[in-house]
Amino acid sequence: MMKNVFYWLVSISLFTLISTCQAESDTNMLRKNFMIPPDSARPGVYWYFMDGNLSKEGMTKDLESMKKVGIGSVVFLEVNVGIPRGKVDFLSEEWKDCFKHAVQECERLGISMILGIGPGWTGSGGPWVKAEESMQSLVSSVTHVTGKGKQTVSLTKPDPMPPYFGEGAFTPELKERWQAFYKDVAVLAFPKTDEKTFIKDIHEKALYYRAPYSSVPGVKQFLSRDNDDLSLNSGDVIHLDKIVDLTGSLVDGTVTWDVPAGEWTIMRVGVRNNGAVTRPAPLPGVGFECDKADTTALMAHLRVFTEELFSLLGERDTLLPGGLKILHMDSWEMGAQNWTPKLRQEFKKRRGYDPQPYYPVYAGYIVGDKQTSERFLWDLRQTMQELMLENHSLFVKAYAHKHGMKLSIEPYDMNPMQDLELGASADIPMCEFWSIGGYNTSFSAVEGSSLANIKGQRVVPSEAFTAAGDGWKQHPASMKDQTDWAFAAGINRLTFHTFQHQALRDDLRPGMTMGPYGVHWDRNQTWWPYVDGYHRYIARCQYLLQKGQTVADVLYLAPEEAPFVFRAPVSALEGDFLIDKKGHNFDACPPSLLYNASVENGKIKFPSGMQYSLLVLPVFETMTPRLLDKIKSLVEDGATLVGIPPLYAPGLTDYPVCDQVLSTMITDLWGGKDLPAGLVKRTYGKGQVYWGQDIRDKADNLYPNYPLTSGLLDQMKLGDDFRSDIGKIRYIHKKVNEQDFYFVSNRTRDLLNTVCHFRVTGKQPQLWNPVNGEIRNLPAFTDDGTCTSVDLSFEPNQSFFVVFDGKPQPDLGVKNFSLSKEIQKLDKSWQVSFDPKWGGPANVEFKELQDWSQCPDEGIKYYSGTAVYCQSFNYSQSLQKPVYLDLGQVKNIAKVWLNGKDLGVIWTNPWEVEITDALKKGNNELRIEVTNLWVNRLIGDELKQDDGIVDGQWPEWLINGKERPSKRYTFATFRHYTKESPLLESGLLGPVRIVVKE
Incomplete structure (x- = not known):
């Protein structure tokens, strides 16, 4: 017995030792890779090519410049936006040779490539897509007859629905094909109705149109039902038992029918192309979008596009860090479709009944009653969603896997499906956010990060800083706050929109643009040689944020609706354009992923390890019995549910039995349908249900408001995961094994001193600074057993990680942050050198620091680029303490040398750099390179x-390689400014000081 105990104790000791060593090893690896982040943590760019304007030489220069400044990935897309056509036609042999060169260069340089699955950014299609394999709509025409016995009736061929983006997107040949394509589907006759369209929003509900949610006012988050039949008369509706199927009688557009007595409507039903074309595609790539619900159509497209490119590339080494790695579906901008050749048979199989008698509902007619028609429309949208997921996104994912790649998807913006369901079908759900002043797509960040968290996908990429009319105004410092917002929102791989491929010669700068769009993240930027300081900051942040699993308390379940855009309760957020979460983090869950959840220790848990304390239902009228059965099982196993019961099942499948089944389940889980006053707790199995009138009365974007859910979490002894005494600090909380870390960021342009409270105990807080890689303990903190409170100081828009690791060693007698004390001001005159190639003087003396744009010398006033500031100064103070150079105000980025030593780039607050090792007593030589904007x-x-460019044509001097006729210094393919436009502050504005920390 004693021998067994001895072995047991030894085993426990060894296990503890191994676990401790492993934890220390993990921590050391985190530290090492934080200070020098791996290439996999680097940001990416959208690498756009403009309708034939491409060259292998330019590609190499682009990619080498990316590698030099720390870009790790590219999204390869060719479009046509506001630029004259080039000489290399899309998919020509020369184009393919260029593409192969780009892939090989990416392999050589270790840059991963992500390839869109079609021309333009819309989706998947091209001129090779046949009309019968394109996106289609069910259309109809009606002819009225009066019963007179046997009649031969000529039926009008239905017109196509107008394309959402108009006919201007068609080429002449494509328009002809669009008009010509038509196939009959059915002919139905029914007693004439009042000819009114009673179904509200029928063009959306029947999937004819889905406008861009982010950019068109009034587009609905989801489609509300109209079940009110009180205003209907018997003659307003089509009765199912009165519908006559005349499909078999249709010959050459006519039917012969023995018409019963009375007035009748004969509906000719057919299919047309829905008008969706590749956009904004290079001209040789303009064509129909392929059918998104049919694998045959999709594969026909892929054979022409991706298969040819794969064949061109030959066998690839998929283990290389660079090269073609991912296929990509960008934002869904081809709209809706409501037909595919196999729809009727798939509908019967999936919904259990024949949709044909309900085809009049597509046109707004009411079949049976409003509730029946709305249920049919729900069944239609669900069926189309299932088909588009299975036969498009999931098929492309399997296809990518077959070729050793993955699939990423931006699951919005004209998406006729549920955003969350489309995103869940990807290997890598992706989101997008616009620069401040653009469209507010912050909801996309919530959707993308939620899906990644639930699925266990550690990388959450985003198309970043999309812009319109930016005009080279943004730069790393101006983008710092929004960068930090993105990280706190759950994004951890920025993919800048856009690096425009520079096919012009190098002296023509800033060169190529995507018309007015993009943040101009390319090698022709003035500050490009210095941008790696910012990229290194991003990589440090992204490395840690990709390593950890997010901590969240609340799981919001989306309703079974398509289309549907998830919007979090407004009360759970703060801010306007940059919307930050409050003290309890949350995720959104599509219905399909909830079926993977279980309960462990009272928490909803997914196979990824992600877990939540509350499952929150939408305040929504419908739910399928299958989904409610899953929810019941989770509560029975110990989950805590917050929400009120639905009223009925959504579709016609097994109707009305489905409603009776649902009602029984509701009585079982909630005890009934009638809402109790206030908020009531009910025990069910091992779990609890919170429900009542308070939830309905205080619903906020479909969900219980934040005070209600946070109050319940407080009752569960789960206080705020993070809070600051003065607010104004955003956060995200991650865990790596037992190590907790928070990214925290000052949302203001003010200096802030505050106490921050973290829901972590028993660990030592450390500060990890992603700007310079510094790691140090934070000795001033308290731990009350529920949270750790730490004194923190922030410069304007400053951010860092607070990492909790190791045995706590508080020392309240030591400050966490030192104050700067000026010991010397460098206020002598400066020798400044501008580049004469860009119109500036080679040498000039500044008696005092000044804004270039206010200088009377036009060579300085209008200067864009880099100027070198030099000053000699005498230093006589002690060299013992850490000494810093504070540059004051800089427009817009700087690099510092002292006594010939490169001290790096300064690009954000605090505008300082440590100079202790370079500083010497006596004479010192200071050199500062300062770069402004274009x-x-x-x-x-x-x-x-x-x-x-004039009238969309390249100038003759450029085409023929001649000297420019003007004396302009710059050349751009889009005009952003006039001579009256206001100039921007530029240069080193100071004051420049030497400071120490006390």
């Missing part, structure tokens, strides 16, 4: 002759 030089050039 704006001022572009404005100055508007005073000169315009020799650029």
Whole structure:
């Protein structure tokens, strides 16, 4: 017995030792890779090519410049936006040779490539897509007859529905094909009705149109039902038993029918192309979008596009860090479709009844009653969603896997499905956010990060800083706050929109643009040689954020609706454009993923390990018995549910039995349908249900408001995961094994000193600074057994990680942050050198620091680029303490040398760099390179002759390689400014000081 106990104790000791060593090893690896982040943590770019304007030489220069400044991935897309056509036609042999070169260069440089699955960014299609394999709509025409016995009736061929983006997107040949395609589906006759369309929003509900949710006002988050039959008369509806199927009688557009007495409507039903074309595609790539619900149509497209490219590339080494790695479906902008050749048989199989008698509902007629018609429309949308997921996104995913790749999807913006369901079908759900002033797509970040969390996908990429009319105004410092917002929102791989491929010669700068769009993240930026300071910051943040599993308390379940955009309760958020979560983090869950959940220790848990304390239902009228049965089982196993019961099942499948089944389940789980006053707790199995009138009365974006859910979490002894005494600090909480870390960010442009409270105990807080890689303990903190409170100080828009690791060693007598004390001001004159190639003086003396744009010398006033500031100064103070150079105000980025030592790039607050090791007593030589933006030089050039693009054509001097006729310094393919546009502050504005920390 004693021998067994001894072995048991030894085993426990060894296990503890191994676990401790492993934990220390993990921590050391985190530290090492935080300070010098791996290439996999680097940001990416959308690498856009513009309708034939591409060259292998330019590709190599683009990619080498990316590698040099720390870009790790590219999304390869060719489009056509506001630029003259180039000479290399899309998919020509020369184009394919260029593409192969790009892939090989990515392999050589270790840059991963993500390839869109079609021309443009819309979806999957091209001129090779046949009309019968394109996206289709069910259309109809009606002819009225009066019963007179046997009649031969000529039926009008139904017209196509107008394309959402109009007919201007068609080429002449494509328009002809669009008009010509038609196939009959059915002919139905029924007693004439009042000819009114009673179903509200029928064009959306029947999937003819889905407008862009993010950019068109009034687009609905989901489609509300109209079940009110009180206003209907018997003659307003089509009765199922009165519908006559005349399909078999249709010959050459006519039917011969023995018409019964009375007035009748004969409906000719057929299919047309829905007008969706690849956009904005290079001209040789303009064509129909392929059918999104049919694998035959999709494969026909892929054979022409991706298969040819794969064949061109030959066998690839999929283990290489660079090269073609991912197929990509960008934002869904081809709209809706409501027909596919196999729809009727698939509908019967999936919904259990024949949809044909309900085809008049497509046109707004009411069949049976409003509730019946609305249920049919729900069944139609669900069936189309299932088909598009199975036969498009999931098929492309399997296809990508077959070729050793993965699939990423941006699951919005004209998506006729549920965003969350489309995103869940991807290997890598992706989101998008626009630069401040653009469209507010913050909901996309919630959707993308939620799906990644639930699925266990550690990387959450986002199309980042999409912009319109930016005009080279943004730069790393101006983007810092929104960068931090993205990280706190759950995004951890920024993919900048956009790196425009530069096919022009190098002296023509800033060069190629995507018309007015993009943040101009390319090698022709003035500050491009210095941007790796910012990219290194991003990589440090992304490395840690990709390693950890997110901590969240609340799981919001989406309703079984399509289309559906998840919007979190407004009360759970703060801010306007940059919307941050409050103290309890949350995720959104599509119905399909909830079936993977179980309960462990009272929490909803997914196979990924992600877990939540509350499951919150939408305040929604419908739910399928299958989904409610899953919810019941989770509560029975110990989950805590917050929500009120639905009223009825959504579709016609097994109707009305489905409603009776649902009602029985509701009585079992909630005890009945009648809501009790206030908020009531009910025990069911091992779990609890919170429900009542308070939830309905205080519903916020479909869900119980934040005070209600946070109050319940408080009762469960789960206080805020994070809070600051003065607010104004955003956060996200991650865990790696037993190590907790928070990313925290000052949302303001003010200096802030505050106490921050973290829901972590028994560990030592550390500060990890992603700007410079510094790691140090935070000695001033308290631990009350429920949270750790830490004194923190933030510069404007400053951010860092607070990492909890190791045995706590508080020391309240030591400050966490030192104050800066000026010991010397560098206020002598500066020798400044501008680049004469860009119009500036080679040497000039600044008696004091000044804004270039206010200088009377036009060479400085309109200068864009880098100027070098030099000053000699004498230093006589002690060299013992850490000493810093504080640059004050900089427009817009700087690099510092002291006594010949490169001290790095300064791009954000605090605008300082440690100079202790480079500083010496006596004379010191300081050199500061300062770079501003393109704006001022572009404005100055508007005073000169315009020799650029005219009427969509490249200028003759450029085509023929001749000297420019004007004396302009810049050349751009889009005009952002006039000579009256305001100039921007530029240069080193200071004051420049030497400071120490006390």
